[in-house]
Amino acid sequence: MADRGFDVRRQTGFTTIALACFVLLYLPIILLVIYSFNAGASIAIWEGFSWRWYQSAWANEQVQEATVRSLIIAVWASGISTSVAVLAALATTRTPRFRGQSAVFAMINQPLMVPEIVTAVALLIFFAMIKVATGYTGLFYLIIAHSAFCIPFAYLPVRARLQGMDLSLEQAAADLYASPFQVFRRITLPQLWPGILAGAMLAFVISLDDVVITEFVKSAGQDTLPTYMLGQLRRVVTPEINAISTVLLGISVTMVIAFTVLSKIRN
């Protein structure tokens, strides 16, 4: 029965639905990118190719400020979250079960499990208390909020890398009287860097794309690119939003592909 062209893997209609799925997944994004190059002000009627919306977004002061703010926050948040995540990953791999381990894992993974809106509201409440008490309303609130929800994204690739590592080199170094710090710097770190870089990039993208938590934590005049866009969606939308979206999409897609390549690098 298996010969004569009968494919046991086939299920009627599945391939059609799957291919439709891929088309539907990419069609809206592709249209969004195409209309960012529209010469007219419509996002549905094509009037020829132009860079005008990229130029107008580039010249828009609010967009400039929001871009700079988004980048500052993303750089700080990915730097902080990756540094602390590397330390935490070192502390939680290759050790026997320790007291409080599940509590530690629960805390690290909390940002992945708690709905974003709940975290956002909790931060709004807590930071409002601090803002009243100290009078400080700067970017620090956004940076620490972003650092916190980026930690699991930075932690997971580093931990995966540490777990997949060959222990014999570290043992050999320790046998040759290298101090734990020397072992880390000379043996562990050079093998760990693809994991660290992958974690940092993931954290960067996650921070750059955040809407909900930023929307609730930001003080007046602290729009990032996504919250600026969210505010604009209430007004008449021009392809300028498409142009900004296209740039953000470009960054994300590049990062994801680089991340995939990095996590494939063998020890």
Place this chain on the structure above:
Amino acid sequence: MADLSDTAARRASRVRWMLLAPALTILLLAASGPLLITLVYSFLTPGAYGGVEWQLSFDAWFNVIMQRDIFDETLGWSDAHLSIFWRSVKLSLLTTVACVFFGFPTAYFIATRPKKQRDLWMLLIIIPFWTNLLIRTFAVVELIRNEGTVNSVLIALGIIDEPIQMLFTEFSIVLGMVYVYLPLMVLPLYASMERLDFSLIEAGYDLYATRLQVLRRIILPLVKPGLIAGSILVFVPSLGAYVTPRVMGGGNQLMIGNLIELQFGQGRNWPLGAALSITLLAVVMIALLAYVRAAGNEEVRHG
């Protein structure tokens, strides 16, 4: 000797907690700590201009599902809240069902490709997942708005005279959520299907089973853990969705996330917002516990 290993263990433990301290401090400050404060806030009295008065009150929890009539002080169900809860659950379930309908064949399709192609197909699923949720939602808005692509094309073809109102309806919210959460269904389903033993299916056909019987009696039971995991992974963020119903629902079709936001804006009832948040969190935690159990079964099954 026992002494020596004891000091070594203590030292290792100290080093471990020192390494963990920075991460835990940040998480305590900007994740776990604020949640506890939210719990406290749900038992306080709302301030006149937002914020709270430090006075114990159970009104917020009472108001989650009940209300007192303004005129005769009689108790009743809070119809407004209950209808929003119902909409949230209904739309999240619809989203989950639609994700199964589209995600199951897609995961199966990928799992039955030659081994070398599979990673590439999966990358196509993962890329949208890691791109901005707001932008993806906005992309769907552009497609279905009255002067958007779908309506323009249909009018140009003469199929319809007036645009179909798709945006700002419950349909558009479900469409948006399916679009953004579909990868969460495909990922665990694919993980189950990749390990499918096709000799079992072959055996089924040898015993004269039809394709539908093979699907129902062999494939479905084998990938059930992945199906459960995917369903919960889609249902949980749908239930707590905020951006999609805000952009797609246009302020009329509120879901729990939007109801919570309202309490911190126009509603000026922070304790109620806090109580609603904790309620949502509790429901999500129950769903996630079910997920952990399903994932646990999966591991046992595949040894």
